[in-house]
Amino acid sequence: MTRIVRRGLRGTARPHLSANPVASAAALVPSPDGDLHGAACQGMNPDLFYAAPDPDENELDPQWVEFATRRAKAVCAGCPVKEMxxxxxxxxxxxxxxxxxxTAExxxxxxxxxxxxxxAA
Structure with missing residues (x-):
């Protein structure tokens, strides 16, 4: 019987399951002002995460909303506290x-x- 030997770096099949946590559990507790320590958005302008209308216009441009939403989601994508x-x-x-x-919806x-x-359960 032939034995298959897998070659390559050990532990890279699931890089999202890191052996070393990104932050301690204490760092993931929200602060009194609601901020999550270790968040990717920490220190960024909060307006990046809200598609606010232009004060000179009554409506939101659908293309602008889509762009703003994608930009915000890109920041969230690699965030270590995304689930929390x-x-x-x-x-x-x-x-x-x-x-x-x-998004809210x-x-x-x-x-x-x-x-x-x-x-149902």
Whole structure:
């Protein structure tokens, strides 16, 4: 019987499962002002995560909203506290902005889906 030997770097098959945590559990607790320590957005302008209308116009340009949303989601994509941020936003029912990589509408849909699963169980 032939034995298959896998060659390559050990532990790289799942790079997202790091053996070394990015931050300690204490660092992931929200501060009194609501900030999550270690967040990728820490120190960034909060306006980047809200597609706010131009004061000179009454409507939002759909292309601008899509661009702003993608930009915010790109910041969230590699964030070490993304899941906690999303959980806090869902718990607080944040009505606007991108939190944990999801828009307000996506969070509402998530809440409805998970609510149905919890009721069905």
């Amino acid at each position: 941020c999303l959980a806090l936003a869902v718990r607080r029912s944040e009505p606007h902005g991108v939190f944990g990589g999801l 996506e969070r509402r849909q998530l809440k409805r889906r998970t609510g149905r699963k919890a009721v």
